[in-house]
Amino acid sequence: MTQSYRKEVEEILDILGGNLDISESQYNAAVRSYQSVGDWLANKDSPLYPYNPKILPQGSFMLGTMTKPIHEEDDIDIDLVCKIEGKPDHWTQKDLKDAVGDRLKQHGLYEKMLKDKEGGRRCWTLMYSEDSKFHMDILPSLADSNFNLMLTKNFGVDNHLLAIRITDKESVFYTLMSNPSFWYKSNPFGYAKWFFHRATISKSKAILLSESVSPVRPFQKRKLPLQRVVQLLKRHRDMMFASDDFNSENKPISIIITTLASRAYDKSDNLVDAYTHVVSQMRNFIETRFNPKTEKYEKWVSNPINPEENFADKWIEEPQKEEYFYMWLDKLEEDIQSIRFGEGKGLYTLNESLAKQFGDNPVQLSFAAYGEKNRMRREAGLRKMAAGTGILGATGKPLPNHNFEGI
Numbered sequence: 001m002t003q004s005y006r007k008e009v010e011e012i013l014d015i016l017g018g019n020l021d022i023s024e025s026q027y028n029a030a031v032r033s034y035q036s037v038g039d040w041l042a043n044k045d046s047p048l049y050p051y052n053p054k055i056l057p058q059g060s061f062m063l064g065t066m067t068k069p070i071h072e073e074d075d076i077d078i079d080l081v082c083k084i085e086g087k088p089d090h091w092t093q094k095d096l097k098d099a100v101g102d103r104l105k106q107h108g109l110y111e112k113m114l115k116d117k118e119g120g121r122r123c124w125t126l127m128y129s130e131d132s133k134f135h136m137d138i139l140p141s142l143a144d145s146n147f148n149l150m151l152t153k154n155f156g157v158d159n160h161l162l163a164i165r166i167t168d169k170e171s172v173f174y175t176l177m178s179n180p181s182f183w184y185k186s187n188p189f190g191y192a193k194w195f196f197h198r199a200t201i202s203k204s205k206a207i208l209l210s211e212s213v214s215p216v217r218p219f220q221k222r223k224l225p226l227q228r229v230v231q232l233l234k235r236h237r238d239m240m241f242a243s244d245d246f247n248s249e250n251k252p253i254s255i256i257i258t259t260l261a262s263r264a265y266d267k268s269d270n271l272v273d274a275y276t277h278v279v280s281q282m283r284n285f286i287e288t289r290f291n292p293k294t295e296k297y298e299k300w301v302s303n304p305i306n307p308e309e310n311f312a313d314k315w316i317e318e319p320q321k322e323e324y325f326y327m328w329l330d331k332l333e334e335d336i337q338s339i340r341f342g343e344g345k346g347l348y349t350l351n352e353s354l355a356k357q358f359g360d361n362p363v364q365l366s367f368a369a370y371g372e373k374n375r376m377r378r379e380a381g382l383r384k385m386a387a388g389t390g391i392l393g394a395t396g397k398p399l400p401n402h403n404f405e406g407i
Contacts, residue, residue, distance in 0.1 A: 001272070005343040009350070010272045015369050016354065017228040017271075019362040020067045020235050022076055024219040030061070030078050030134055037126070037138070040107050041082060041100065048103055051084040055138065058188035060254060063195055064220050065230040070238050070359060075127075076134040081188065083143045083164060093167040093183055094175045100124060100140040121169050141166045142180050162190035190305040198262040199226035201269050225274040226265045232275060233257050233332070235358050240331055241324070250320045252328050256301050256311050260285050263304075272339070279336045283329050286312070 001009075022030075038055035041048050059079035060066045069076065082100050091099075101119050104126075105111040115125035115135070123137040141164040165183040168174065173182045201224065223231075234254055241251035264281035268274040287300040289310075298316050303309035315322035338353035347367070355363040 013271050016366040017231050019365050027219045051086050053084045056081045064227045067234050078136045080138045082140050096140050097167040163187045187305045194304045199224045225271050229275050252325045279332050
């Protein structure tokens with residue numbers, strides 16, 4: 001790709017990423033809502049008050065990689081952790097889960113909003129109004145004693161100390177063991193620390209984990225290239241598996257996409273280069289390992305914080321999950337060619353190709369916004385055409401102002 005064409009496509013993809021992201025108003029509404037839930041759980045008259053409960057974002061909301069659902073009527077899923085520090089010695093997982101649920105039920109509005117009065121497998125889900133267009137999954141958890149200290153430290157081998165112990169109804173110890181060492185361990189914040197380490201281009205642009213975990217972190221309008229890449233990948237996945245030809249339950253899961261993309265990312269600060277490189281390299285980070293438990297060779301996408309955990313462990317149980325993942329990778333690699341080798345075919349052809357990959361509406365909005373930026377540049381006398389390519393870029397012959405006659 002020439003420099004001018006790369007610049008052209010980079011601007012379009014960055015605008016597209018912004019159109020795939022949730023809006024600032026949606027983000028702020030979600031933050032206000034989960035802060036209110038946190039305040040209720042931590043109120044002085046709450047049974048949880050002695051254990052300093054906090055509601056913290058996790059998953060894509062924390063990583064800055066959320067994407068809007070394809071269908072406007074669908075909810076945005078906000079993943080949260082209710083982190084407590086300490087507990088009564090006799091509390092089991094069930095006791096902790098019930099304590100959080102019971103406190104939510106003491107609030108008249110939250111009691112009505114609960115999706116399931118008994119709670120889900122791990123979370124309590126609050127369904128917000130149709131106008132809000134989101135629901136919240138709240139995961140009760142017990143934090144390690146070093147948790148708060150670790151948030152402020154630089155990336156290092158101590159990420160395991162960010163682990164939390166979680167509740168899970170399917171655990172054989174759910175109602176039996178009060179000792180947290182028998183509870184399932186999760187490490188969404190250690191994973192986030194690893195993700196931002198991979199995403200950071202320079203120290204001046206680094207995002208501190210303590211900032212990302214903070215419930216009051218402002219909306220991040222400008223994203224790092226890796227964040228945008230993950231958004232594009234997840235949207236491409238959603239578009240492909242929206243078809244009735246597929247069982248959407250077995251589509252590639254976000255944690256595998258995010259992990260492989262992060263490992264494949266080459267620290268490029270150019271979104272086009274970052275995206276094309278990640279797509280071309282993702283499959284190289286899927287391992288094949290012998291699992292002594294099953295005595296079989298299995299595909300393995302290791303958790304970067306716990307290499308013995310396989311994010312692709314369900315592939316052996318449901319082969320269609322693996323089949324779909326490789327079908328998606330094949331389609332990604334095919335579609336990336338329309339970007340890499342689209343130079344000289346015109347923006348209309350690129351528009352058509354991107355609309356098939358990411359959806360007509362966000363792509364049309366992106367090209368319209370890009371066109372408006374070009375109009376403003378043209379009127380300012382800054383727009384030039386790269387000689388011999390027909391691609392608008394930063395170098396070449398100046399373009400005359402357009403008087404828009406006949407339009």
